[in-house]
Amino acid sequence: MSKNTGPIIDLSMNSDSHDTKGSQKTFDYSGVRINRILAYIVDVVVIFFIGIAASTVAAILGIVTLGMLSPLLAMLLAAIPLAYHTMTIGSSWNATLGMRLFNLEVSLADGRSLDYFTAFIHSALFYFTMAITSALILLVSLFNSEGKLLHDYLTHSSVHNKPS
Numbered sequence: 001m002s003k004n005t006g007p008i009i010d011l012s013m014n015s016d017s018h019d020t021k022g023s024q025k026t027f028d029y030s031g032v033r034i035n036r037i038l039a040y041i042v043d044v045v046v047i048f049f050i051g052i053a054a055s056t057v058a059a060i061l062g063i064v065t066l067g068m069l070s071p072l073l074a075m076l077l078a079a080i081p082l083a084y085h086t087m088t089i090g091s092s093w094n095a096t097l098g099m100r101l102f103n104l105e106v107s108l109a110d111g112r113s114l115d116y117f118t119a120f121i122h123s124a125l126f127y128f129t130m131a132i133t134s135a136l137i138l139l140v141s142l143f144n145s146e147g148k149l150l151h152d153y154l155t156h157s158s159v160h161n162k163p164s
Helices: 032-064 070-078 080-089 097-101 116-133 136-143 150-155
Strands: 104-108 157-161
Touching: 032 070, 032 080, 032 097, 032 104, 032 157, 070 080, 080 116, 097 104, 104 116, 116 136, 116 150, 136 150, 150 157
Parallel strands: none
Antiparallel strands: 104 157
C-alpha cells in the first residue's frame, strides 16, 4: 500500500495543511517575488519566439491543406504557453528557462518534484486564474511570506530558490 501524502489539489490557503508528520521542507524564499516576475518576463520572450516558429509552420501547413487544418492549428498555437510550462516544470529541471536563469525551482511542499500531471494542473490553474481576474490574482503573493500564488496553494507546491 502506498502512503497517502495528501491531495494533489489542496483548497486550503494554509501552506502547512498537510504537515502532520513534519514532512514539510523549508526552502529559501529570499527575493522570490522579484525573481519570479523577472523569470516570467524571460519565459514570455521564449514563448514568443516558440510561437513565431510554430506560427510559421502553421501558416505553411494551412496553405498546403487549403485551410482545412487551420482550426486545429489555431488550438495548438494557443496551447503553446501551457505546454511550455508543463514540459519545463514537470521535467528534471523543475523550472522554466526563466526560472533556471534566476536560480528558482518548483517543488511540492515535501520537497518532491512535480510530475507532468501536477505541472499541467499548476500551469493550467495559473493561466485560468490570470484570465478570469485580469492578473489581479497576482496580489495573493503580497499576503504571504513565501510569495505564493493561488495556483501554488491549490497544487500544494512552491517556487523557491534552488538549493546550492
